[in-house]
Amino acid sequence: xSALADLWxxxxxGPGDVPAISVRGMRKRxxxxxxxxxxxxxxxxxxxxxxxGPNGAGKTTTISAIVGLVRYQEGRIAVLGHDVQRAYRxxxxxxxxxxxxxxxxxxxxxxxxxxxxxxxxxxxxxxARRRAEALLRQFSLWDKRQRDVSKLxxxxxxxxxxxxxxxxxPRVLILDEPTAGVDLELRLELxxxxxxxxxxxxxxxxxxxxxxxxxxxxxxxxxxxQGRLVALDDKASLLARRSQERLExxxxxxxxxxxxxxxxxxxxxxxxxxxxxxxxxxxADLPRILRALESQGHHxxxxxxxxxxxQDVFLALTGRPT
Ligand code: ATP
Numbered sequence: 001x002s003a004l005a006d007l008w009x010x011x012x013x014g015p016g017d018v019p020a021i022s023v024r025g026m027r028k029r030x031x032x033x034x035x036x037x038x039x040x041x042x043x044x045x046x047x048x049x050x051x052x053g054p055n056g057a058g059k060t061t062t063i064s065a066i067v068g069l070v071r072y073q074e075g076r077i078a079v080l081g082h083d084v085q086r087a088y089r090x091x092x093x094x095x096x097x098x099x100x101x102x103x104x105x106x107x108x109x110x111x112x113x114x115x116x117x118x119x120x121x122x123x124x125x126x127x128a129r130r131r132a133e134a135l136l137r138q139f140s141l142w143d144k145r146q147r148d149v150s151k152l153x154x155x156x157x158x159x160x161x162x163x164x165x166x167x168x169x170p171r172v173l174i175l176d177e178p179t180a181g182v183d184l185e186l187r188l189e190l191x192x193x194x195x196x197x198x199x200x201x202x203x204x205x206x207x208x209x210x211x212x213x214x215x216x217x218x219x220x221x222x223x224x225x226q227g228r229l230v231a232l233d234d235k236a237s238l239l240a241r242r243s244q245e246r247l248e249x250x251x252x253x254x255x256x257x258x259x260x261x262x263x264x265x266x267x268x269x270x271x272x273x274x275x276x277x278x279x280x281x282x283x284a285d286l287p288r289i290l291r292a293l294e295s296q297g298h299h300x301x302x303x304x305x306x307x308x309x310x311q312d313v314f315l316a317l318t319g320r321p322t
Contacts, residue, residue: 018081020045020172020203021066026075028061035061036072037227043220045171048198049205050214050235053224054320059207060100062224063174066205067097079172093121096165100176102157106150110141110160113149114167121168128167135163139193155186162193173197175206179213191217211310215239221310225318238313246312247278247286249293250302261292279312281305 021043028036036058043049053059064070066077068084068091077084082091104113111132118128136142139159144152152160158178165173178194179187187210194217198204208214214221214235221238223231231238254273266279278289286305293300 018045019043019078020047020080021049021205022076022078022081023062023066024076026062026065026072026077028058028065028070028072034227036065036224038075039224039227039229040075041222041229041232043172043203043205045203046198046201047203047205047220048194048218049203050218050221051205051207051224052211052214052221052314053207054318057224058227059224060176063097063176063205063207067095067174068092093168094170095172095174096168096170098161098165098173098175098178100180102161104149104157104160106148108149109146110136110149110152111145113160113164117164118167123168131167131169132163135166139163155182158182158186158190159193162190166197171201172203172205175204177208178206179208179210187213211314215310223314223317225320230317231313235310239307239310245281245283245286246306246309247276247281247289248304248306249276249278249300250274251276252299252301255298259293259296259298261289279315 019042023042024040026036026039027034039058039062051059051062061070065072066079066084068088071085079091080094082094084091105116108116114132114135115125115128118125118131123131132145133142136145139162141156141159141163144156149157149160162175162178165175175194179190182190191213194204194206198217204217206214206218219235221231221233221235222229251274255269255276256273258267258269258276262276262278265281265285267276269276281289290300290303
């Protein structure tokens with residue numbers, strides 16, 4: 001990471017207690033559709049912040065508003081204290097955006113993509129060259145630097161998207177589903193890179209449908225549903241909201257109906273009745289449930305008791321899987 005760390009030297013310490021991102025009462029309508037409805041949250045400097053929500057919840061609209069790509073009708077958004085509508089240039093310089101869709105000019109080489117982006121942000125050519133080299137080496141793209149972007153694999157394009165977002169040495173990085181469609185190995189590799197960048201002081205806001213990703217990487221989490229924030233908390237506090245256990249029972253033969261012993265519990269049958277999941281199961285209920293199932297002739301193949309994860313919290317808050 002040392003070459004990459006040099007990217008941020010010379011920028012000086014971040015601005016005191018000004019939030020990296022501040023969103024206050026933001027509302028965005030598309031025609032009759034209220035896509036974002038009175039959303040407020042702060043991302044503190046140094047945070048690794050997850051912005052979660054089901055499809056169409058308003059995540060991309062919010063991110064686009066933060067980077068000045070979408071004009072909102074009400075509220076205020078500031079990046080490092082710069083209002084994104086009134087001081088667009090300063091606010092935009094503070095943020096690097098890695099969008100969900102690849103939007104490279106397919107006739108450019110990897111190196112040209114970084115050079116053009118640096119030019120757009122007013123980075124001097126000598127500085128841009130040094131940064132491009134550090135980033136391409138860090139993201140294992142150095143030996144591909146002369147290659148047309150159209151010839152890169154999906155995983156290489158993902159890494160190039162990140163490198164491009166960082167070429168102007170922003171203090172804040174916004175990632176819209178950075179590991180969508182990548183294989184497990186690359187996902188783990190990207191997680192390591194992102195953790196490293198965050199450790200160097202970069203503030204990161206990330207949207208993802210992989211709740212495990214948010215659970216692994218982030219320290220704060222916001223959940224948006226139908227344009228409204230339904231949760232905003234530290235990860236640990238959010239997970240603690242569901243302090244009970246999750247019970248997963250596998251049977252030797254399908255169970256066709258939820259047994260009466262489970263009345264009043266958040267339980268469902270899966271895999272055609274071969275698996276029973278009880279969410280938020282009070283630990284004290286466990287022996288009673290197991291006895292009742294055995295006495296009704298439902299013989300267990302396997303039993304797993306786990307702590308609630310973010311997926312359970314998400315389901316409880318939005319009523320839908322992400
Ligand atoms: P996903 O996880 O599927 O990417 P999202 O949470 O990012 O979803 P948005 O893309 O912000 O959601 O969309 C929020 C709502 O606004 C959706 O109902 C979407 O159809 C609508 N929307 C988004 N962009 C536009 C647009 N340019 N014109 C009209 N409606 C739009």
